[in-house]
């Protein structure tokens with residue numbers, strides 16, 4: 001009955017379960033008058049269970065005894081964020097080839113941290129090669145006698161789907177010793193020879209068992225509600241210090257000198273294309289215990305990657321770093337912002353994907369772009385791919401404290417990458433200038449960046465140095481433009497591509513934008529001209545071999561980016577951009 005964003009947790013759980021549209025009926029089964037009345041008051045269906053029960057399965061068995069039903073799913077009342085995906089997975093096992101052998105199904109999550117593996121509150125499960133459960137325990141199973149054998153540990157998640165017969169049997173069977181000793185109800189099924197099929201689900205939902213969980217849950221709820229973002233007035237921070245010009249990179253040591261705290265290192269996160277670039281590395285004047293970490297940018301940055309870097313820094317150094325210096329393209333710049341923030345905010349980067357979820361200022365952070373276009377050097381977000389979504393850490397603490405814009409650093413970028421990243425900037429301008437959120441502020445930045453992009457990519461009268469300097473400024477202005485508006489169709493769809501296929505952001509944007517003449521006719525034509533002039537090949541048919549599941553996930557990810565659609569298509573966007581329409585567009589790409 002605790003309040004979660006204005007409604008009791010149980011009501012939220014009920015509504016979320018109903019909203020999945022996976023069930024013929026959803027009931028709350030309870031022995032509490034208060035809960036029963038609350039559900040009925042909210043227009044839901046509740047069943048009063050008559051007597052005290054040892055566990056949830058018994059209670060549910062009583063409720064469904066006289067119902068005509070095949071499969072019953074037990075959703076815990078304290079899991080308001082139970083994901084549709086998890087419920088789909090647990091139901092899907094009953095459609096598999098071995099369905100007739102299955103008495104019940106449940107979920108498990110891969111775990112890696114020994115603290116969690118050895119925590120008796122986390123129930124571990126071992127499975128056979130077909131993912132049938134062999135045993136559940138609060139002890140670490142298997143015991144790692146040989147530390148060199150790599151073994152995957154799984155944590156059991158409390159979602160069950162039962163065949164009615166299995167559930168009714170359970171009800172009648174007396175508890176045996178293993179269940180009694182471990183206090184794990186599903187052991188009873190194993191003790192009586194039932195088959196439990198497990199599906200892997202790595203989405204970390206929030207169960208509400210403690211007051212701290214409730215705080216996290218309220219935060220997660222705030223994040224998922226789009227009203228958390230004030231689209232009319234934005235009071236956003238800008239980068240307070242920026243140095244610009246050819247050779248300005250050489251100023252870095254003197255910029256950092258003031259910021260150095262005794263014994264606290266500077267950590268450099270550098271794009272690994274510079275690994276063999278001696279001339280460049282010589283310019284990085286590492287002192288004392290400063291550390292240089294090369295970052296691969298083959299993939300878009302992930303929340304896990306941030307967590308690992310932060311963990312390593314904390315393990316290696318006694319003091320928080322004096323600063324984090326990100327040197328590279330958009331991926332490295334976003335990664336460095338995120339690392340700075342996670343050094344001072346507890347938990348995983350995935351906890352903070354959304355708007356204004358961070359509580360603490362990050363460690364001093366400096367951004368130095370070596371490719372221009374993404375606007376990451378100026379933006380208020382750090383885009384990360386997490387276990388459930390691709391979404392930025394969007395907060396007042398995210399922007400860099402210092403940016404160094406040296407056009408010389410963008411020399412030698414491979415042509416394709418230069419083009420794709422530059423087009424990211426062009427598309428920022430197009431989406432901002434054609435969006436419903438546009439105002440004079442974003443328009444002024446957007447127009448300048450748009451003109452610069454046309455000059456860079458459609459004329460031949462710029463020297464290389466001029467072109468680099470102009471693209472650097474276009475990137476900055478494009479980033480500023482979307483700060484007071486939003487991106488649109490191409491970005492929403494491109495996020496779907498990169499979530500499912502790992503497509504890099506710039507390429508993804510181009511793959512999508514190439515097919516968006518319906519939404520941005522004039523600019524898609526200009527884009528095609530640029531592609532032709534620079535002899536660039538845009539990948540085609542990337543979606544033609546997707547499985548049905550992949551396509552559905554891609555559509556889910558794209559549609560979850562509500563503000564982008566609102567900006568692109570207005571309030572009525574849901575009627576314009578249907579799942580079918582999105583699928584049709586993706587299939588062209």
Ligand SMILES: [Fe+2]
Pocket residue numbers: 374424428491505
């Ligand atoms: Fe972008």
